[in-house]
Amino acid sequence: MTSRNTTEALTSIGERVRRLRLALGLTQSDLATRSQIASGTISMIENGHFSADAEALSSIADVLDCAVDYLLSDVADPSFDRPKLRAYADAPQRAVDRTVFDTIAAVEAIHALDLRLVPMNLPIYRGDLNDDEGIDRVAADLRESLGYDPDEAIPNVIRAAERLGCVVLPLDGELGRHWGMSLTINGLPVIRVTRPSHDPEFNIPGDRQRFTVAHELGHLILHSGATTPSSPSDASRMEREANRFAASFLVPGDAALADLAANGGRVTLSTLAALKRKWGYSIKAFVFRFRDLGEIDDGQARSLYKQISARRWNKDEPHRPGTEYAVWFGKALREKQLNMDGVEAASKLTGLGEAYIKRWSNWEPSGSPALTPAPVKQLRKRESTNSSVDLNAKISHLPRRP
């Protein structure tokens, strides 16, 4: 092996270690402690400055839940965009890294397993992003290409994204204020979206999940190839554009106005609740939508938000739709592995632990179901063998004062 090859091999091992460590949300120090290797050594391994022996690699692989061969395999630099990540400034860096590198590992596994992808039908918007009507048009065209009537609610937004060629994978918990993230890795669009949880605090409502997926679709379509925003205002502009796309995709403007008129024409919470039941779109988002459509002004929107707050709907709106789940990854695994157990076989083929594969295919609610209260045992009644026994303490009266 030439010294150049050796350097490349060390760099590759280091990069593999770093990526999986970040995908698991571990610091170098965490990895060092768990693998019983000095922290400085871990740092040198990751930077390609130290050749770990077989024993050290085995310890590291154990902690990272992968085969040693996985760490030794060539790593290719993934080409992925991070233009939207500024929007996650409110999320801990470690949580963002975990999602990004876990997603990179997932895409690498998808390619390693040679899973059959859904043909790519995701359009790229080349129009003027300052033109809201242009964004509305691309959303309307996309609905049409998917075969949805303008006045029809999208039956399953995750399925729609999958049919467009996006890989949709579950995400545990939130990223700051966000319930999702999208990335294009080696040309493959991936959406991560929070799965439901048994913990009410982290249980994503179905309407939020639908909006999040549509919002991330908006990023993939509108901001493909865009550079990282240079300022927070640029980042919030991109968020606003993705929101506009999501709103138009989920509830086309003309259909929203027609439904409002059919429900009496007044923008009130009960009207919006009726619209929510049809569209699976939150009441709060409808307030925003009708303001965007010019049906109400800022003052009325503020008043409606106050009323929402008074009814404690900020956290828990009525008519909560069910959540959705993706199917492509599970189906593709089954197709590839035929009669073998998909997860186990995929784990062996990729060199990654089964936990990785399960994490990318498990849409069951996270956390533990609420514990049922322990039964309270009733005390047995004290049996009195002799009912005539006087159980009252005797009271001795004090002598009267003279």
Place this chain on the structure above:
Amino acid sequence: MPMVALSPELVEQLRHVVNDAREGFEAGVWAVNDALALHAAFIDTNSPRSALIRSIVVSEFRAAAERRGLYARTGTGGAVELYEANGNEYAVIRLRSAAEVDGQIRVIANSGSSWNGLSDDGLWRESRYVFGFMVNDHDSISFFVAEVIGETNASVAHLEFGWVHRFSAPTTGGDVSFTPDGGDSLDGWDIAGEFDIADEA
């Protein structure tokens, strides 16, 4: 003194009026803040806000009552009131703003007391009721109807109530919610009849 409740039929009619008026109020209350913002003097006291809110409530109350076939008349002193048969007597149900103080509903007794002229001559009897509304800082409104049995003799007198019925906030369409399609077909990817998770389940 025995409490005299409004008949269940009348309460039901009023419930519809309440839901309708609440809907109208909540759709229009935003205009109050917009109006108050037009001049700094409008927020020197609470009077302009109260007057604006009352205007909207009166307008919505009249419209809602009319839609329900109830006649909202203008009583003495400009009061807005319903006049409806309630069993063997007539109920004069007057629209009033109210406040909740320590869990107690409070309606200030007007010095006009135009109710004092109600008929009680043996041929028919008229009873006094308040159709009260309370608006909170969150632009939400709640309603109640209450039988008036007297006034306190405090320096600022308020009405004393017998039978009271509070109208609860309307439900927003029961438990019906949007349900996403649970199908797992992927057009353009599925091979007919194969690898269908639903089939294997």
